[in-house]
Amino acid sequence: xxxxxxxxxxxxxxxxxxxxxxxxxxxxxxxxxxxxxxxxxxxxxxxxxxxxxxxxxxxxxxxxxxxxxxxxxxxxxxxxxxxxxxxxxxxxxxxxxxxxxxxxxxxxxxxxxxxxxxxxxxxxxxxxxxxxxxxxxxxxxxxxxxxxxxxxxxxxxxxxxxxxxxxxxxxxxxxxxxxxxxxxxxxxxxxxxxxxxxxxxxxxxxxxxxxxxxxxxxxxxxxxxxxxxxxxxxxxxxxxxxxxxxxxxxxxxxxxxxxxxxxxxxxxxxxxxxxxxxxxxxxxxxxxxxxxxxxxxxxxxxxxxxxxxxxxxxxxxxxxxxxxxxxxxxxxxxxxxxxxxxxxxxxxxxxxxxxxxxx
Amino acid sequence: xxxxxxxxxxxxxxxxxxxxxxxxxxxxxxxxxxxxxxxxxxxxxxxxxxxxxxxxxxxxxxxxxxxxxxxxxxxxxxxxxxxxxxxxxxxxxxxxxxxxxxxxxxxxxxxxxxxxxxxxxxxxxxxxxxxxxxxxxxxxxxxxxxxxxxxxxxxxxxxxxxxxxxxxxxxxxxxxxxxxxxxxxxxxxxxxxxxxxxxxxxxxxxxxxxxxxxxxxxxxxxxxxxxxxxxxxxxxxxxxxxxxxxxxxxxxxxxxxxxxxxxxxxxxxxxxxxxxxxxxxxxxxxxxxxxxxxxxxxxxxxxxxxxxxxxxxxxxxxxxxxxxxxxxxxxxxxxxxxxxxxxxxxxxxxxxxxxxxxx
DNA sequence: CTGTTAGCGCATTCAC
DNA sequence: GTGAATGCGCTAACAG
Numbered sequence: 001x002x003x004x005x006x007x008x009x010x011x012x013x014x015x016x017x018x019x020x021x022x023x024x025x026x027x028x029x030x031x032x033x034x035x036x037x038x039x040x041x042x043x044x045x046x047x048x049x050x051x052x053x054x055x056x057x058x059x060x061x062x063x064x065x066x067x068x069x070x071x072x073x074x075x076x077x078x079x080x081x082x083x084x085x086x087x088x089x090x091x092x093x094x095x096x097x098x099x100x101x102x103x104x105x106x107x108x109x110x111x112x113x114x115x116x117x118x119x120x121x122x123x124x125x126x127x128x129x130x131x132x133x134x135x136x137x138x139x140x141x142x143x144x145x146x147x148x149x150x151x152x153x154x155x156x157x158x159x160x161x162x163x164x165x166x167x168x169x170x171x172x173x174x175x176x177x178x179x180x181x182x183x184x185x186x187x188x189x190x191x192x193x194x195x196x197x198x199x200x201x202x203x204x205x206x207x208x209x210x211x212x213x214x215x216x217x218x219x220x221x222x223x224x225x226x227x228x229x230x231x232x233x234x235x236x237x238x239x240x241x242x243x244x245x246x247x248x249x250x251x252x253x254x255x256x257x258x259x260x261x262x263x264x265x266x267x268x269x270x271x272x273x274x275x276x277x278x279x280x281x282x283x284x285x286x287x288x289x290x291x292x293x294x295x296x297x298x299x300x301x302x303x304x305x306x307x308x309x310x311x312x313x314x315x316x317x318x319x320x321x322x323x324x325x326x327x328x329x330x331x332x333x334x335x336x337x338x339x340x341x342x343x344x345x346x347x348x349x350x351x352x353x354x355x356x357x358x359x
Numbered sequence: 360x361x362x363x364x365x366x367x368x369x370x371x372x373x374x375x376x377x378x379x380x381x382x383x384x385x386x387x388x389x390x391x392x393x394x395x396x397x398x399x400x401x402x403x404x405x406x407x408x409x410x411x412x413x414x415x416x417x418x419x420x421x422x423x424x425x426x427x428x429x430x431x432x433x434x435x436x437x438x439x440x441x442x443x444x445x446x447x448x449x450x451x452x453x454x455x456x457x458x459x460x461x462x463x464x465x466x467x468x469x470x471x472x473x474x475x476x477x478x479x480x481x482x483x484x485x486x487x488x489x490x491x492x493x494x495x496x497x498x499x500x501x502x503x504x505x506x507x508x509x510x511x512x513x514x515x516x517x518x519x520x521x522x523x524x525x526x527x528x529x530x531x532x533x534x535x536x537x538x539x540x541x542x543x544x545x546x547x548x549x550x551x552x553x554x555x556x557x558x559x560x561x562x563x564x565x566x567x568x569x570x571x572x573x574x575x576x577x578x579x580x581x582x583x584x585x586x587x588x589x590x591x592x593x594x595x596x597x598x599x600x601x602x603x604x605x606x607x608x609x610x611x612x613x614x615x616x617x618x619x620x621x622x623x624x625x626x627x628x629x630x631x632x633x634x635x636x637x638x639x640x641x642x643x644x645x646x647x648x649x650x651x652x653x654x655x656x657x658x659x660x661x662x663x664x665x666x667x668x669x670x671x672x673x674x675x676x677x678x679x680x681x682x683x684x685x686x687x688x689x690x691x692x693x694x695x696x697x698x699x700x701x702x703x704x705x706x707x708x709x710x711x712x713x714x715x716x717x718x
Numbered sequence: 719c720t721g722t723t724a725g726c727g728c729a730t731t732c733a734c
Numbered sequence: 735g736t737g738a739a740t741g742c743g744c745t746a747a748c749a750g
Contacts, residue, residue: 108465110450
């Protein structure tokens with residue numbers, strides 16, 4: 001066919017065809033220099049192409065690239081929201097996968113909304129991402145299975161009870177162990193009554209905390225006054241009231257909360273009531289947020305090992321995709337994978353002792 | 360055990376050709392029903408296609424779709440980090456543009472790192488997003504211009520001094536006015552000395568606060584002991600020390616901080632030193648973060664009008680892209696656009712009075 | 719109403 | 735070393 005010199009004025013964004021004709025070479029050559037292929041090329045050719053790229057302001061079209069490569073070099077991440085731990089997780093994971101030449105698209109499910117979550121998942125899949133990472137999803141497992149199918153490897157973090165047909169690996173923080181540790185810290189500190197103040201009863205992360213809370217009590221041996229409270233239901237004030245009521249005049253009371261935010265709110269109520277922390281009430285939170293350190297008194301909390309968690313997620317996913325791992329990442333997987341119970345891997349949390357428990 | 364290329368199994372993902380042959384129709388027909396086109400079609404045909412789609416587990420390939428459409432129906436957002444205000448902004452904007460049938464890809468620049476920022480921008484452009492939204496970027500204007508060029512409309516939020524050749528519109532929060540208001544609130548509350556404690560001196564958002572701070576002082580008429588401090592340089596403790604030193608025994612001292620986080624940190628130091636808030640020191644923050652409400656005493660702050668800001672950004676960008684606006688959005692633009700000074704639009708912040716200023 | 723065909727921008731064999 | 739040719743999966747006229 002007679003394909004006259006395609007008018008560059010046609011579409012404003014230049015293509016490799018424009019670059020090729022500007023440099024006086026073929027599009028294959030342009031592709032080769034752009035992708036820094038190992039094929040031998042004349043230095044002069046390279047120079048001409050690079051010059052044309054700059055002067056034309058050429059920018060490759062990744063849609064075309066991916067379509068042709070049948071691979072996107074993109075990963076998707078779904079988190080409940082951008083704040084706190086999840087935001088830090090996203091940022092760190094982005095860095096990690098970039099190291100392997102992948103991009104990470106992050107989507108927030110706007111507070112565990114299953115519909116939004118599903119929409120994002122679907123979109124990521126339509127974009128043919130090479131791999132998926134998600135928090136323990138709110139949506140039903142069945143719909144997820146159908147969504148993900150066999151095509152795209154899915155790694156979960158902080159999700160419990162997912163069948164291995166759906167999820168390749170779950171990289172979980174060991175909230176149960178941490179919770180047990182919290183209880184024992186209270187008891188070692190002289191608390192004569194301990195309370196767990198949770199949120200969203202029924203969610204996996206909450207269940208893990210409850211389980212650990214009870215383990216901690218059991219290991220103590222002697223019976224202790226204790227309770228499980230739902231701050232979502234009772235409200236912050238109601239939770240404190242209930243804790244006080246249940247404890248009678250046993251002091252101090254140890255209150256272990258679902259997260260730092262709840263601890264901070266309880267702390268504010270204690271201040272208002274003239275309840276002393278840590279003399280009357282001791283607090284332990286979770287997440288080690290900025291304000292746990294900056295509050296008065298500062299709040300004992302658990303540091304989230306985002307570095308390790310994202311490292312494991314990234315390394316495993318990369319291997320799953322067929323990417324070559326360096327020595328460090330290989331060792332990392334060898335070190336942790338054997339410890340996997342089923343396909344769930346557990347990472348320890350570190351307690352940061354602060355004033356709210358008298359330290 | 361050599362891993363078989365999981366990504367290769369994706370080649371088994373069905374295409375419209377598979378669907379077409381399974382349903383016994385042509386690919387054009389499949390395309391028509393998938394996209395719910397207005398062309399008349401036999402109900403039976405639709406049913407057959409939809410059935411084939413389900414049984415085959417067909418999922419459209421958006422890369423191919425976009426390539427063909429020469430349009431991505433995607434927007435990009437770049438923010439310095441996922442936390443707090445920026446995270447809320449991202450979530451809200453995502454909702455807004457979804458309403459118009461667009462997806463929003465959010466990227467965090469990991470704390471104003473110009474290199475990462477530029478990388479994300481470049482990637483978004485390579486993906487041929489239809490529009491871009493960014494905070495006042497850390498990178499140089501020149502490189503941005505080259506990056507964005509004439510192709511993709513760019514809307515900035517909270518960025519000052521960007522030439523209109525680069526930026527179509529800047530939707531800014533009026534930090535200057537808010538800062539002026541903060542100072543006047545201190546003075547009306549009896550503060551005999553006022554201090555601005557900033558961070559990252561030199562950044563636009565900080566400059567705006569300083570400007571407003573000085574305006575507020577000027578409008579007061581009578582001279583007041585005051586100072587501009589850089590908490591990034593002095594540290595939190597150093598900042599408080601300096602404020603106390605400069606104020607002699609003038610009390611109370613009003614300290615207006617760059618954000619709530621800094622207020623909270625100052626509050627903690629006050630507690631340690633036995634300095635009373637608000638009797639000796641009054642505090643006003645910015646962002647109205649969760650902990651501003653939950654701290655003790657609670658901290659007066661400015662609420663960020665994320666709803667309005669994202670509405671304006673979305674409406675303007677949609678119109679710029681050539682999308683049809685509904686009545687509501689049209690009115691919104693008509694209401695605010697005339698007030699634009701140059702191409703910078705200002706939105707008022709609302710002060711939330713709390714205990715840290717004696718309310 | 720439904721099928722045919724020509725791109726979209728790029729990667730990737732193979733010949734030259 | 736370099737360049738035509740083919741295909742990736744889908745959309746969009748244009749025929750029939």
